[in-house]
Amino acid sequence: MARLKGIGPGHAPMSVDEAGARAVSVAAPVAGLQTLPLSQADGRVLAEDIRAGLPLPPFANSAVDGYALRFGDLALGSETRLPVLGRIAAGEAAATLAAPGVLRIFTGAPIPPGADTVVMQEDVRREGDVVVLPPGLQRGDNLRPAGEDVAPGDLVLSAGHRLRPQDLGLLAAIGHEHVTVRRRPRVALFSTGDELTEPGQPLPPAGIYDANRALLRALLARAGAEPVDLGILRDDRDSLPARLAEAARDCDLVVTSGGVSVGEEDHVRAALSALGTLDFWRVAIKPGKPVAVGTVAGTPFLGLPGNPVAVFVTFAFIARPMLARLAGALYPPLLRLPVRLGFSHQGKPGRREFLRVSLEQGVDGVSLARRHSGEGAGSLVSLVQSDGLVELAEDLPPAEEGEIRPFLPYAALLG
Known part of the structure; x- marks a missing residue:
């Protein structure tokens, strides 16, 4: 037996x-493990830690379309006039900026050696082959240094993590083509x-x-x-x-x-x-x-x-x-959101209840929960026509209209 x-x-x-x-x-x-291309890895669980083999971004680059310059060439407290010495597009190697002047630069293009600041194109006045730069610029403006997001050797994702689209984008950015996942x-x-x-x-x-x-x-x-x-x-x-x-x-x-x-x-x-x-x-x-x-x-x-x-x-x-x-996956606690009840409810002590509700925008910014009229455990319509569940803990008194109680959106429950 x-x-x-x-x-x-x-x-x-x-x-x-x-x-x-x-x-x-x-x-x-x-x-059981599998090695999959990133194109097939969404939703799968990582079987091993992943560390970065290169910095991200891999080189210092411009965060905006504008002009790269040497901060030391700027006048203090007044406009500065500097000649335009060339241009750098994304994907192009940059020549050294060794003389006073600026280089026209585009978003994602490498910062030329010697330059340490980028000014947005909207903030300058161009007069032929000269730009007029405003006062008040700061050293390092609009520059993304190499390794700003990820340094070589950094732990990027941990074993047990369930891969999401943004994770796959990050893995691609550090050069990964495949990942090892659990069956x-x-x-x-x-x-x-x-x-x-x-x-x-x-x-x-x-x-x-x-x-x-x-x-x-x-x-x-x-x-x-x-x-x-x-x-x-x-x-x-x-x-x-x-x-x-x-x-x-x-x-x-x-x-x-x-x-x-x-x-x-x-x-x-x-x-x-x-x-x-x-x-x-x-x-x-x-x-x-x-x-x-x-x-x-x-x-x-x-x-x-x-x-x-x-x-x-x-x-x-x-x-x-x-x-x-x-699945060998990490399982973080569910995130509960505060909502204001638009109803009262007399529950049964000692039992946790989950009520189907729809949300309305509250006048004070706190969402207002309206209970669905279908209360039966067999009412699929109530699941379709509601936004999530209000949780009523087993050790709390009856819920009163206007109280703040925790809410679980269906998106969180579906993963």
């Missing part, structure tokens, strides 16, 4: 923070329930289309995983263990939606008793109380609720940290 933990009759729901930490503890970074975790994905029908098929009486797999496929991909869609698991106590075990052999994580509550037809928890461990199966969160974390034949297992909004919320706070661990 497999080991089951924390599911006795007196077992209290686990806090959201503890559930996320326990889910992470079940997982370990997957083995994407393969995630077996099931929906469970006899009531489910594949989209596109005739809908039987009392049937519903399976929305959760479409939702979870996209969430998994955005979290950096490789979804392996294994379809619908029917409410069949006898066949469930074999299907789960097969998925566990081929993947790094098994994810199901539905079937982990306390109903007589919720068989996923029971199937785990024949296959592995169940670490916990209830979380003090609304929506999304029935969440199961454990292992199936040694492979991490995550059982999410059956209602789509509960799937979305629990994925954000329990699945994403777990997937980051599998």
Whole structure:
């Protein structure tokens, strides 16, 4: 008989923070590295530190279109007239500025040896082959020194960092063509329930289309995983263990939606008793109380609720940290933004609630949160028509209209 933990009759729901930490503890970074061109590396997790092999910028250059000069040639407290001795465009080598005068220079062009200041073209008056420079210039104006952004040997990006477009631009700027990244975790994905029908098929009486797999496929991909869609698991106590075990052999994580509550037809928890461990199966969160974390034949297992909004919320706070661990990725805390409530809410003590809200511009600059009218855990429309979630902590009094509470935009939850 497999080991089951924390599911006795007196077992209290686990806090959201503890559930996320326990889910992470079940997982370990997957083995396997890949070397990819930058064009294929967006969203992948770095497998090694990257240090700069050259300075950035690689040479001193002009930050503006203007004129390069020697600061010592300027008159103090009055205009200065200097001849134009030549020009330097981006990509051209610069001749030394050895005599009093200026060189016409363009953005990104190298600063000529001898010059130490650039004046913007808008700030000078040109009279034929002479420019008239205003007083008040400062040595080093509009000059970008070599290594201003990155010096040789600097740590540019750390192992575990999930690459973004701006990271790829930086890597290209320091001459990297390829990066070594971790393999994407393969995630077996099931929906469970006899009531489910594949989209596109005739809908039987009392049937519903399976929305959760479409939702979870996209969430998994955005979290950096490789979804392996294994379809619908029917409410069949006898066949469930074999299907789960097969998925566990081929993947790094098994994810199901539905079937982990306390109903007589919720068989996923029971199937785990024949296959592995169940670490916990209830979380003090609304929506999304029935969440199961454990292992199936040694492979991490995550059982999410059956209602789509509960799937979305629990994925954000329990699945994403777990997937980051599998991917070997660093997972910074979610950034919460302050909003003013445009509603009151009497929550249930001891349970953290996440309310779907839309934002309006407040008169004082603080965004005003309006609660969506669709409150049910099955209301996908409420997710589509809202901007994010207001978080109501389990240890705070009821929320009153006008209070400032934390807000999580969907963009932050989707990665």
